[in-house]
Amino acid sequence: MKIAVVGTGYVGLVTGTCFAETGNDVTCVDIDSNKITKLKSGEITIYEPGLEKIFLRNLKENRLHFTTDLAEGIKDAAIIFLALPTPPGEDGSADLKYILGVAGELGKLLTDYKVIIDKSTVPVGTAERVRAAVAATYKGEFDVVSNPEFLREGVAVDDFMKPDRVVIGTNSERARKVMGDLYAPFVRQGNPVIFMDERSAELTKYAANSFLAVKISFMNEIARLCEKLGADVDMVRKGIGSDERIGKRFLFPGIGYGGSCFPKDVQALVRSSSEVNYEFEILNAVMKVNEEQKLHLIPGIKKYFNNNLTGKKFALWGLAFKPNTDDIREAPALYMIDALIKEGAIITAFDPEGMKNVKASIGDTITYAENQYEALEDADALIIATEWNEFRTPDFSKIAAKLKNKAIFDGRNLFDLAALRDLGFHYESVGRAIVN
Numbered sequence: 360m361k362i363a364v365v366g367t368g369y370v371g372l373v374t375g376t377c378f379a380e381t382g383n384d385v386t387c388v389d390i391d392s393n394k395i396t397k398l399k400s401g402e403i404t405i406y407e408p409g410l411e412k413i414f415l416r417n418l419k420e421n422r423l424h425f426t427t428d429l430a431e432g433i434k435d436a437a438i439i440f441l442a443l444p445t446p447p448g449e450d451g452s453a454d455l456k457y458i459l460g461v462a463g464e465l466g467k468l469l470t471d472y473k474v475i476i477d478k479s480t481v482p483v484g485t486a487e488r489v490r491a492a493v494a495a496t497y498k499g500e501f502d503v504v505s506n507p508e509f510l511r512e513g514v515a516v517d518d519f520m521k522p523d524r525v526v527i528g529t530n531s532e533r534a535r536k537v538m539g540d541l542y543a544p545f546v547r548q549g550n551p552v553i554f555m556d557e558r559s560a561e562l563t564k565y566a567a568n569s570f571l572a573v574k575i576s577f578m579n580e581i582a583r584l585c586e587k588l589g590a591d592v593d594m595v596r597k598g599i600g601s602d603e604r605i606g607k608r609f610l611f612p613g614i615g616y617g618g619s620c621f622p623k624d625v626q627a628l629v630r631s632s633s634e635v636n637y638e639f640e641i642l643n644a645v646m647k648v649n650e651e652q653k654l655h656l657i658p659g660i661k662k663y664f665n666n667n668l669t670g671k672k673f674a675l676w677g678l679a680f681k682p683n684t685d686d687i688r689e690a691p692a693l694y695m696i697d698a699l700i701k702e703g704a705i706i707t708a709f710d711p712e713g714m715k716n717v718k719a720s721i722g723d724t725i726t727y728a729e730n731q732y733e734a735l736e737d738a739d740a741l742i743i744a745t746e747w748n749e750f751r752t753p754d755f756s757k758i759a760a761k762l763k764n765k766a767i768f769d770g771r772n773l774f775d776l777a778a779l780r781d782l783g784f785h786y787e788s789v790g791r792a793i794v795n
């Protein structure tokens with residue numbers, strides 16, 4: 360099939376590459392000419408494990424093309440994916456200007472039947488608005504389908520190639536057939552393609568992300584309670600996770616969720632709810648808990664340094680909002696940096712993939728180390744904000760030798776309390792006893 364993907368970011372590039380990998384002819388369109396020049400010349404623009412290899416293979420096989428020209432991109436395509444940003448507007452609702460803008464342009468360009476697919480996360484009713492924007496100038500036949508994307512950054516290729524499920528919202532038999540054929544290679548092991556009406560499909564994506572955010576904020580509140588009651592959140596997590604109704608995943612406490620999806624999607628669902636006079640009370644609490652949680656380690660750090668962080672130097676391990684990505688959008692580390700700098704602290708950070716984006720965003724507000732141990736030079740303490748695998752079993756003797764104080768503040772509960780006690784560290788984590 361000939362496919363166009365409009366928007367070549369985290370979702371668009373993965374979507375385009377994976378559809379090319381199953382033999383389709385894919386053209387990815389983006390207004391960012393820099394990005395398109397790089398991609399055309401074989402330079403990958405995001406860090407995503409496993410993506411580069413299949414990107415290069417499909418580029419070489421001439422199944423993957425890139426352009427800044429929408430007309431050229433959609434020319435022979437039977438299917439057009441919209442993988443465009445839907446950032447929060449001023450009131451928290453999803454800003455649809457990119458989606459509706461491109462839909463309006465498509466209306467001027469279409470000459471025959473095409474299936475236009477909302478892959479972006481969009482509020483209920485967007486498919487109808489996209490349809491109206493196209494139909495304002497194009498009077499021929501076309502379908503608009505809601506096909507929300509559930510991939511997770513860091514494992515996006517696997518998630519796309521072997522999805523738990525594919526959700527397709529459409530009432531059109533013709534579009535249903537096209538979508539079923541397109542996704543058939545991805546669900547050969549029997550994972551379901553769930554067809555539904557477009558409004559339910561649109562809501563499914565928000566419900567999924569919001570539910571996961573509920574789990575995170577719930578566990579973070581349990582962690583706070585553990586600290587006050589002298590319980591250990593790791594034990595509680597194991598205790599409840601073995602109940603199949605609860606499940607083991609997504610029960611890890613920490614310094615809050617970040618990224619480009621959970622914060623904006625929870626906010627957008629709250630906003631959509633209030634537009635129909637419904638106060639989504641659980642999600643209001645989830646957002647509040649998460650805001651506070653990002654700074655959960657700060658009081659402990661201040662207390663350790665007698666409430667005076669002026670001139671104190673911190674090594675910060677981890678900047679990306681989670682491991683295995685270079686995405687720093689809404690990363691808890693950035694909130695911590697902001698809070699610590701305001702207190703007069705000085706920060707040297709290391710992140711395996713996120714430093715380039717942080718440099719572009721906050722420049723020399725902090726310094727950047729070549730590796731995790733270099734960040735420790737001359738530091739008063741170590742703070743951990745992202746659970747990269749390489750931080751999990753560090754050389755503690757090196758850490759102890761480099762730090763001025765043997766103090767670690769860990770927002771991701773990477774280390775064993777007894778081990779850190781034996782090594783003589785002051786160690787604070789989330790929802791567990793303080794090791795002194």
Ligand code: NAD
Nearest residue numbers: 366367368369370389390391442443444445479480508512
């Ligand atoms: P992104 O910012 O990484 O990529 C969006 C791309 O669209 C950018 O490259 C931008 O230059 C391009 N663009 C903007 N206007 C354009 C236009 N008029 N024409 C062509 N290209 C244009 O965003 P993303 O993370 O890929 O997210 C896209 C959508 O998918 C969002 O709605 C998001 O909520 C949703 N989503 C994201 C993820 C994720 O993990 N990132 C997962 C599932 C769903």
